[in-house]
Amino acid sequence: MNDESKAIEEIAKTTGKAIDASRQLGGFLSKYIGGSMEHAMGIVEDKLKYLRWERQIRLEDRANALLSERGLSQPSRKVPLQIAIPLIQGGSLEEDDRLQDRWAALLANAADAAAQIEVRRAFISILEDLTPLDASLLDKIYSSSQVPNVETETWTTHLPDHITEEKPNLENLRPPSYVEISLGNLARLGLITTAMTWTSVAIFSCVHRTVLGHEFLRAISSSQCDS
Numbered sequence: 001m002n003d004e005s006k007a008i009e010e011i012a013k014t015t016g017k018a019i020d021a022s023r024q025l026g027g028f029l030s031k032y033i034g035g036s037m038e039h040a041m042g043i044v045e046d047k048l049k050y051l052r053w054e055r056q057i058r059l060e061d062r063a064n065a066l067l068s069e070r071g072l073s074q075p076s077r078k079v080p081l082q083i084a085i086p087l088i089q090g091g092s093l094e095e096d097d098r099l100q101d102r103w104a105a106l107l108a109n110a111a112d113a114a115a116q117i118e119v120r121r122a123f124i125s126i127l128e129d130l131t132p133l134d135a136s137l138l139d140k141i142y143s144s145s146q147v148p149n150v151e152t153e154t155w156t157t158h159l160p161d162h163i164t165e166e167k168p169n170l171e172n173l174r175p176p177s178y179v180e181i182s183l184g185n186l187a188r189l190g191l192i193t194t195a196m197t198w199t200s201v202a203i204f205s206c207v208h209r210t211v212l213g214h215e216f217l218r219a220i221s222s223s224q225c226d227s
Contacts, residue, residue: 056092062104075111086124102220123219126189133182173205180204
């Protein structure tokens with residue numbers, strides 16, 4: 001199966017899931033508005049279409065603006081369908097502006113030959129799994145590193161405010177629990193690694209950068225200077 005066939009198959013699967021979801025939501029809504037399920041589904045679908053259209057327009061505008069800042073009036077390289085379709089779909093569904101800007105940067109970097117960034121399919125699924133807090137912590141962890149040094153310890157005790165590369169002189173080195181949850185997600189995605197106890201329990205007070213994390217951050221950066 002070629003890339004185009006795979007992309008078409010993926011669209012069909014996504015469309016089927018969307019139809020099932022709107023039918024379920026329409027049935028739920030019809031109980032409360034006193035109308036038919038078809039009428040309720042129409043309301044839901046119209047609203048969802050408008051919201052997605054609005055987000056898709058913003059994604060396109062942001063990606064075009066980033067290319068324009070680099071002196072490009074249009075993409076300088078073709079984005080493969082297996083990358084372009086899920087990327088645009090994911091970016092169009094993102095409701096947080098800061099995260100959608102990362103999607104726009106990923107699209108712009110994929111379309112810019114001068115960026116010299118290989119946009120992998122995995123980057124799309126990783127970005128889908130990030131919350132705004134996850135992205136903010138990732139920025140802070142990599143803020144002082146131009147080249148990923150996996151041996152350098154990064155202490156997260158003071159997150160979400162800042163990180164340190166020297167061990168804090170504190171009795172309790174653990175960051176807040178909500179930060180640990182976010183760090184756990186970053187570790188699950190391979191963007192950081194954590195220290196481990198002898199019983200294989202992750203220690204989130206000290207993390208290490210990864211090559212994958214560095215390349216992913218380059219791919220979702222808004223300008224080549226950011227990388």
